[in-house]
Amino acid sequence: MSAxxxxxxxxxxxxxxxxxxxxxxxxxxxxxxLLRSHAVAEEYVGRMIDVVDTFGPYxxxxxxxxxxxxxxxxxxSRTAMSAATLPQGxxxxxxxxxxxxxxxxxxxxxxxxHLEALKALVQIIRxxxxxxxxxxxxxxxxxxxxxxxxxx
Amino acid sequence: MAQSPTIYFICGAGLGSSLACQMEAExxxxxxxxxxxxxxxxxxxVAGLRTDLIVSAESFRPQIEKYEIDPSITIVYLHxxxxxxxxxxxxxxxxxxxxV
Numbered sequence: 583m584s585a586x587x588x589x590x591x592x593x594x595x596x597x598x599x600x601x602x603x604x605x606x607x608x609x610x611x612x613x614x615x616l617l618r619s620h621a622v623a624e625e626y627v628g629r630m631i632d633v634v635d636t637f638g639p640y641x642x643x644x645x646x647x648x649x650x651x652x653x654x655x656x657x658x659s660r661t662a663m664s665a666a667t668l669p670q671g672x673x674x675x676x677x678x679x680x681x682x683x684x685x686x687x688x689x690x691x692x693x694x695x696h697l698e699a700l701k702a703l704v705q706i707i708r709x710x711x712x713x714x715x716x717x718x719x720x721x722x723x724x725x726x727x728x729x730x731x732x733x734x
Numbered sequence: 735m736a737q738s739p740t741i742y743f744i745c746g747a748g749l750g751s752s753l754a755c756q757m758e759a760e761x762x763x764x765x766x767x768x769x770x771x772x773x774x775x776x777x778x779x780v781a782g783l784r785t786d787l788i789v790s791a792e793s794f795r796p797q798i799e800k801y802e803i804d805p806s807i808t809i810v811y812l813h814x815x816x817x818x819x820x821x822x823x824x825x826x827x828x829x830x831x832x833x834v
Contacts, residue, residue, distance in 0.1 A: 704754045
């Protein structure tokens with residue numbers, strides 16, 4: 583059973599108009615709702631940062647968009663996602679796609695429960711207009727409506 | 735009888751970016767009518783992997799090159815792992831001769 587994007591990113595998992603001086607800080611900001619709703623342990627946030635420290639900014643999947651994630655190994659209590667918009671942008675060191683203005687955090691409890699949501703997310707982030715619409719969202723509701731696939 | 739080639743998509747955690755890349759590749763392969771078995775794994779599992787192809791991001795090249803990988807495996811590195819054009823450009827030629 584795979585959850586949809588709307589099931590994983592709920593209104594209280596959206597952080598609008600965040601500002602971060604560093605990419606590490608942007609991941610921490612985006613991950614706050616996951617900590618608050620106890621979807622992940624504090625350690626998972628550090629793991630998401632470690633992934634970029636170790637392997638580079640490959641998590642910046644599209645212009646302006648990063649998908650922070652890590653292996654769960656007991657630090658994820660339920661599959662969930664969160665998102666933060668950073669209108670001022672933050673540099674991840676990915677020359678092709680910087681500055682990042684939209685950071686998603688993915689906490690996957692296993693390797694399949696987030697399949698459907700990830701697929702929907704990829705569809706959205708490869709469309710620059712959809713990304714801009716998400717970054718410009720004035721309310722969490724507006725943000726979530728931007729996650730609904732155009733053909734649905 | 736030849737079998738469909740196996741392709742492993744590799745990223746740091748093995749469940750986010752690699753999966754996103756796999757899903758894009760799935761569509762690319764379908765549009766070229768190529769059948770393949772697609773799997774995803776974390777970079778730490780690369781050593782000893784039995785597969786025909788490995789697809790990963792350029793940023794994993796240093797890690798992957800540290801491992802001893804069966805020389806019969808073709809490795810494809812992508813700058814943008816969700817760019818269908820780049821996937822098609824690199825993956826289709828790499829599969830030539832391996833497909834059924």
